[in-house]
Amino acid sequence: MALKKFVMAEARPLPVLLILDVSGSMSVDGNIDTLNQAVKEMIDEFTKQEDHQAEIHVGIITFGGQARIHQQLTPASEITWTPMGATGTTPFGAAIDAAREMIEDEQIIPSRAYRPTIVVVTDGQPTDEGYWETALDNFLTSPRASKAFRFAMGIGDYDRGVLESFLKETEMQVFEATDSTKIAKFFHFVTMSVSTRVMSKSPDSPDTLPDPRFDADLDGEF
Amino acid sequence: MNRKLDKPEYVGASVRGPSNAARKNLKQDAWDVFHRRWGTLGIVCDGLGSKPKSRLGALAACLAVKDMVNQVDQMNSLANLESHLNSIEQNWLDRIHPHTPNDCMTTCLFSLYTEEGWFGAQLGDGFLGALLTDGNIVTCAPDAELTFNLTHGLGDFSQVKTWRIFGPLPANDVHSFILATDGVSDDILLENYPMLLEELVKEYQPLIQMKRYQLLRRELWDWPTPHHLDDKTLLALWSTKST
Numbered sequence: 001m002a003l004k005k006f007v008m009a010e011a012r013p014l015p016v017l018l019i020l021d022v023s024g025s026m027s028v029d030g031n032i033d034t035l036n037q038a039v040k041e042m043i044d045e046f047t048k049q050e051d052h053q054a055e056i057h058v059g060i061i062t063f064g065g066q067a068r069i070h071q072q073l074t075p076a077s078e079i080t081w082t083p084m085g086a087t088g089t090t091p092f093g094a095a096i097d098a099a100r101e102m103i104e105d106e107q108i109i110p111s112r113a114y115r116p117t118i119v120v121v122t123d124g125q126p127t128d129e130g131y132w133e134t135a136l137d138n139f140l141t142s143p144r145a146s147k148a149f150r151f152a153m154g155i156g157d158y159d160r161g162v163l164e165s166f167l168k169e170t171e172m173q174v175f176e177a178t179d180s181t182k183i184a185k186f187f188h189f190v191t192m193s194v195s196t197r198v199m200s201k202s203p204d205s206p207d208t209l210p211d212p213r214f215d216a217d218l219d220g221e222f
Numbered sequence: 223m224n225r226k227l228d229k230p231e232y233v234g235a236s237v238r239g240p241s242n243a244a245r246k247n248l249k250q251d252a253w254d255v256f257h258r259r260w261g262t263l264g265i266v267c268d269g270l271g272s273k274p275k276s277r278l279g280a281l282a283a284c285l286a287v288k289d290m291v292n293q294v295d296q297m298n299s300l301a302n303l304e305s306h307l308n309s310i311e312q313n314w315l316d317r318i319h320p321h322t323p324n325d326c327m328t329t330c331l332f333s334l335y336t337e338e339g340w341f342g343a344q345l346g347d348g349f350l351g352a353l354l355t356d357g358n359i360v361t362c363a364p365d366a367e368l369t370f371n372l373t374h375g376l377g378d379f380s381q382v383k384t385w386r387i388f389g390p391l392p393a394n395d396v397h398s399f400i401l402a403t404d405g406v407s408d409d410i411l412l413e414n415y416p417m418l419l420e421e422l423v424k425e426y427q428p429l430i431q432m433k434r435y436q437l438l439r440r441e442l443w444d445w446p447t448p449h450h451l452d453d454k455t456l457l458a459l460w461s462t463k464s465t
Contacts, residue, residue: 002425004441007445011449
């Protein structure tokens with residue numbers, strides 16, 4: 001049997017990339033603790049999805065003082081969770097740049113991967129003014145990143161315009177979290193969305209996405 | 223035209239993927255091989271799963287390419303393949319009538335073996351490549367738009383379609399030729415194709431045509447990638463003169 005030994009034995013990956021604001025303001029009202037808990041629960045839930053159509057890989061880019069990769073894209077089941085701390089400014093543009101570079105790199109996300117899900121969470125305004133706009137434009141026009149499914153949540157006194165720009169040309173709305181309980185609800189919603197995709201026979205179809213006409217205040221049932 | 227052109231050997235098969243099986247849909251891939259006096263044409267098409275008539279679209283595309291080659295052959299100008307590619311879509315529109323192009327969208331890959339040598343042409347995703355006798359593989363240039371299972375094809379008028387082509391490659395320089403839909407190519411690394419083609423030819427060449435088909439079909443059925451979904455179609459051609 002000539003074919004078998006040349007065919008990949010790994011399931012196609014479904015990347016989930018979280019771009020998370022960990023600036024100093026996220027320490028207010030315990031938001032960073034809630035965010036840590038919500039991300040951990042998301043990863044735990046993804047670990048249970050291994051028998052479906054795709055293997056969920058999770059990567060985390062944080063921006064607080066500087067943009068850095070907190071978690072390389074890794075199968076959810078192989079992640080040992082390390083909580084994030086909150087400090088510094090809000091270099092959103094640098095984080096978006098790092099995300100674009102990760103998504104465009106076929107060594108990190110192969111072309112056989114299902115369309116990535118990208119989630120942005122922020123509670124403030126970008127501090128790299130004059131830079132983030134270009135970075136976001138590059139992101140939205142890049143060949144692969146532009147095709148990803150996108151979600152965004154603003155916490156407290158966030159800049160709605162920034163997140164609306166991130167969601168441009170999607171049917172998604174900005175999720176608003178007025179208190180920390182809604183952070184958990186948002187991540188539960190994203191988790192359900194990704195879980196629905198990996199159980200679908202067409203994980204890349206936009207039909208698998210949740211109804212974008214959700215209650216923006218996240219008071220609905222999930 | 224050289225009427226003594228040799229006839230390449232081939233093995234091809236296509237199977238329905240688990241996704242279409244679960245939906246009780248028919249297979250939406252199609253393939254065919256035509257031997258004519260001008261040479262040999264191998265075609266593989268992948269009807270877009272989200273379109274209601276994509277099976278028809280894929281079947282019609284096989285015939286549309288054959289129509290194009292026949293039309294060109296009458297003018298004795300097969301060498302300049304690129305200038306004739308646009309006629310494939312018109313032939314395809316005639317073939318799918320009265321259905322709409324959007325309902326029938328399909329990718330289209332074909333190889334053409336003529337007295338000028340081997341040509342390859344590709345519209346949309348999948349894999350088309352020629353293994354040279356020196357061990358190198360020739361493929362179409364990558365298309366950055368084709369990623370995450372997004373593709374374009376016949377019937378897609380929302381963007382500029384770009385046929386990617388290569389050739390003619392001298393017949394004596396080509397060991398074999400492979401065409402595959404993305405259900406196959408997404409699970410095979412580029413660097414594995416040379417060895418795969420060498421082993422395919424070695425294994426299938428001694429078999430009669432029906433045995434080749436049955437064995438390849440079984441291999442596609444027993445696809446080893448966990449949770450694979452797509453229809454799978456693979457066609458390999460080789461000239462016995464260069465293998």
